[in-house]
Amino acid sequence: xxKRSIGKNAAILALFALATAGTLAITQITTKEPIExxxxxxxxxxxxxxxPIERHSNDMLVDTYPIPKQYWAMLGLKEGGDIxxxxxxxxxxxxVIIPTVAPxxxxxxxxxxxxxxxxxxxxxxxxxxxxxxxxxxxKVEVKKSDWILAFSGQSLDDPGRDMWKVExxxxxxxxxxxxxxxxxxxxxxxxxxLDFVAEHQQAIFxxxxxxxxxxxxxxxxxxxxxxxxxxxxxx
Numbered sequence: 001x002x003k004r005s006i007g008k009n010a011a012i013l014a015l016f017a018l019a020t021a022g023t024l025a026i027t028q029i030t031t032k033e034p035i036e037x038x039x040x041x042x043x044x045x046x047x048x049x050x051x052p053i054e055r056h057s058n059d060m061l062v063d064t065y066p067i068p069k070q071y072w073a074m075l076g077l078k079e080g081g082d083i084x085x086x087x088x089x090x091x092x093x094x095x096v097i098i099p100t101v102a103p104x105x106x107x108x109x110x111x112x113x114x115x116x117x118x119x120x121x122x123x124x125x126x127x128x129x130x131x132x133x134x135x136x137x138x139k140v141e142v143k144k145s146d147w148i149l150a151f152s153g154q155s156l157d158d159p160g161r162d163m164w165k166v167e168x169x170x171x172x173x174x175x176x177x178x179x180x181x182x183x184x185x186x187x188x189x190x191x192x193x194l195d196f197v198a199e200h201q202q203a204i205f206x207x208x209x210x211x212x213x214x215x216x217x218x219x220x221x222x223x224x225x226x227x228x229x230x231x232x233x234x235x
Contacts, residue, residue, distance in 0.1 A: 056094065
């Protein structure tokens with residue numbers, strides 16, 4: 001009797017586990033696409049805040065250039081990353097967006113995207129993730145302050161590389177009232193990105209269209225080709 005009861009309970013538990021696993025699998029399948037779409041939309045929004053759509057004719061999310069592993073540490077990237085490329089209609093790369101992390105924020109690493117134009121000027125900077133103090137260090141967010149917008153148009157030549165520091169350190173960039181560590185970390189890391197681009201300008205701005213970008217375009221081109229009439233067909 002006891003064995004029968006134990007066996008019955010084990011069967012019930014097994015069925016419950018199977019049903020739970022099935023439910024989780026179905027949930028994962030049905031939510032995977034919406035989640036991926038939401039991530040893509042958020043990523044696209046961040047990129048377009050730096051380089052607006054009228055400045056490029058390609059899909060920057062898929063047209064990318066991998067950052068060589070030897071530069072991951074320089075850019076603060078523990079697991080690497082890709083440079084997003086903004087191309088003109090003729091394929092020329094007009095600007096790039098580089099992921100980077102300032103490791104020395106007041107409350108930890110500060111993740112950023114830095115846009116750099118072909119001429120070496122800043123297209124824009126956005127902080128994408130941080131743990132800085134609300135009301136102080138969080139002013140690096142564009143929704144909290146316009147401080148981050150001051151980088152646009154700056155370069156290593158203007159204001160000069162030695163001036164890429166906060167005013168407290170003798171540089172050209174404002175710090176926040178009551179908070180110097182956060183803006184100092186951001187300024188230093190943006191300058192590091194400019195150094196990286198200056199050193200590898202030729203390779204970055206002559207990068208071929210990525211394989212992923214070509215694959216994304218293929219179905220569309222294939223569809224267009226199918227619609228073209230052959231020589232023997234009439235319109």
